[in-house]
Amino acid sequence: MDAVLEIADGRRVRRHTFGAMGTRVRVIAPEATPRARDGFADAVAMVERTFARLEGRFTRFRSDSELMAVNAAAGRPTRVSAEFMTLLELSMDAARRTGGLFDPTVLPALLAAGYARDYADVAREPRAPRPTPRAAGRWSDLQVDAESVLLPEGVALDFGGIAKGWTADIAAEQAAHLLPWMIVDAGGDLRLVGEPPVGGLDVGVEDPFDPSREILRLKLASGALATSSVTRRSWGPGLHHLIDPRTWRPAATGILQATVWAESCTEAEVRSKWALLAGHGALDEIHALLVTDEGRLATNLAALDGAEVGA
Amino acid sequence: MAMTEPTSRRRRISKGALRTLAWIGGAVGFLFPWAALSLSPKPAATAGIQVLPGNQPREIVVRHVIRRIVVEEPGPASGAGVAYVTSGGSATAPVAAPPPPVTTGGSTPPP
Known part of the structure; x- marks a missing residue:
């Protein structure tokens, strides 16, 4: 879905909207220059491909995602892709820096609270929460080496928002050369690249x-x-x-x-x-x-x- | 002549009366919690949310007009690439400016 909008100072921007990662993704770039007009379609295609690829890897709502395979293999070491390892290391680093307030292993608690299905289904037909489970392990219990991860049994990963933010970064940086400036907005998490007005x-x-x-x-x-x-x-x-x-x-x-x-x-x-x-x-x-x-x-x-x- | 006063006989309740009393007691016991719940005060039907601090539900005060902006000393990490302005619909006088092309407010559902 495309729209041309007038912004402050009479400038015009083009905005493309699509759905990915359970959220609304937007690409926003200037409309005026010939370079911008030519590059916008290519940038949008690049951003959509990046979101589709990484959603397939990190979603917990598709049984064939890499995340679900890793969670299903809890209790034994699992070899993971380079992209998976990069996001896992970013998450572990965030957990260390925040003293565990950022924790990629709270999925069992999220499921117990009622977010066990796609959010559209949860919103349409919420179910009563289950009692809060006991944590079988936390982020600090994960064993990570260069190419594999071992989750303790009962521990499950969910990258959630950091996966969206990271994908917005990658998509924006990859397409940055096509436009004078561009925003990739993943449901309110947004990244600006280039030289804005x-x-x-x-x-x-x-x-x-x-x-x-x-x-x-x-x-x-x-x-x-x-x-x-x-x-x-x-x-x-x-x-x-x-x-x-x-x-x-x-x-x-x-x-x-x-x-x-x-x-x-x-x-x-x-x-x-x-x-x-x-x-x-x-x-x-x-x-x-x-x-x-x-x-x-x-x-x-x-x-x-x-x-x-x-x- | 008997040396003691004859004991007065206690009046017994008939089986039918006892059964009736038991039914009344049971009905009251069954209905009381429902009556108490229906008579207790209820939260106002607003669009507000409730947040659980620990186990206890707590009503959040909904103020649709957020008017007070408290600006604190900038944090130690200087050089943020963002600043704020006010605009129509916010704290101060409306500004005749078009709506922004992008907003942020949490995880927006897909279109």
């Missing part, structure tokens, strides 16, 4: 209570943004997709939504999840924008000249 590109931050509303507008000049929210992919009171590894239950930290900037989408995704779990103190360490459950918005992002602060 001076001052940056407008990105709206959605209201966690009403995604059709914008609570703040950002100007993105480089890098990536990711948002974690407990009001998205939520199928009942207190039931959502962000599991707190400390409790093995859906997170309840007083933060409803965390939007984070980083140089890559992979890192922004890790930080946004960490910020949501770490709470208000996250602003001491990273650039972020937090929405609390009282509706307060706190940020340490810089304001553009002329931006108004407060009510």
